[in-house]
Amino acid sequence: MSTSNEIFDPEKSPNNMAANPMRRQSRQQMNQQFQHQRQQLPLHAHLEPEDVGPFHMDQMDVGMNTTFRTTAPMPNPGPFGLCAFALTAFCMGFYNLRAGINTNSPANALTGTTLFYGGLGQVIAGLLEFRNGSTFGGTTFCSYGIYWISYSTLLIPSFGVTAAYADYPDDYATTVGIYSLAWTIFTFLMWTLTWRSNLASSLVFFCLGMTYLLGTVSTLAHLEPGNIVQRASGGVGIITSCIGWYCAMADLSNSQNSYYTLPLGQLGRR
Structure with a gap:
């Protein structure tokens, strides 16, 4: 001392x-x-x-x-949320495209996917994004996860939503169309927040917004199931899912687990 x-x-x-x-x-x-x-x-x-x-x-x-x-670093929940989003959108896209499906066939077979993987899966991913401090990731994943859960209630007979409108099919279509319109607006608002991130993410939200928009037009116009607008919505939905999978693979791939990495196309500095 x-x-x-x-x-x-x-x-x-x-x-x-x-x-x-x-x-x-x-x-x-x-x-x-x-x-x-x-x-x-x-x-x-x-x-x-x-x-x-x-x-x-x-x-x-x-x-x-x-x-x-x-x-140990916190894991990135983004790829999981993107995969849940992409797979559900892919299945729903083929249903709306009516690829090998009867035009009047219900979508009840997709309830498990929309409720658990697309719904619950994205909510979990969103909560983990909030935990990691990503407000945008948490907001989008939780919102679209809850969308799929709420959409599933239309397909589950025990909820009685569709049955309640059995005598009012036009009112049912209008109500669902307004609901779809709200999600169209929300999606395009989120799209504006990707303009300085990267091209792939911006394309996901733009294509998703177009998917909602076409679905909204088809429903509010009270067109018959399997109409050309609904089929176009399904086609754009499939494109959206493929871009979502691409974003997930870009986040997952690195020099430790693959021989390639995927560019996202940086649009601007944060």
Whole structure:
């Protein structure tokens, strides 16, 4: 223990960043790495400065040395949510396209997919996105997950929704059309928030908005099932699902698990 009576000067302390060029340089390098990684993030990813590197790091300064406590990084729920969205949209797209399906055939066979994978799956992904700090990812996944759950209630006889309108088919079509119109507006609003993210994500929301729009027109116009507008909605829905799968694969693929990576087409800086 030192017995010197020298007065402690904080400016000369090794813990002072200005007095310690090694610490200042290390912090600058971490900030540069953070800015670089944040620019490369996919749509639903989230990064904070302490997340730089393969682990989350809690930094504690001890003299001139720096120690780190590392914990496993939070997984990215985006690919799971995108896969749940894409598969459900793919199945519903083929149903609306009436590919090999009778024009008057009900969609009840899709109830399991819409309720559990497209519905519950996306809600779970959205809650995890909120947990990771991604407000946009959490809002979109939870919203579309709840959409599929609510849509499933129209297909489940025990809810009695369709039966209640048995004598009022036009009113039923109008009500469902207004519901679809609301989701059309919501989707195009979300689309405007992707203009500075990447091309793939922007295309997903644009094509999804067109899918809702065509479905809305078909329903509000009281056209017969299997009409050309509904078939067009199904075709665009299939395209939407394929782009969604592409985004999921772009998030999943890396140098550790594949021989390729997929570009998303950066549109602007965050």
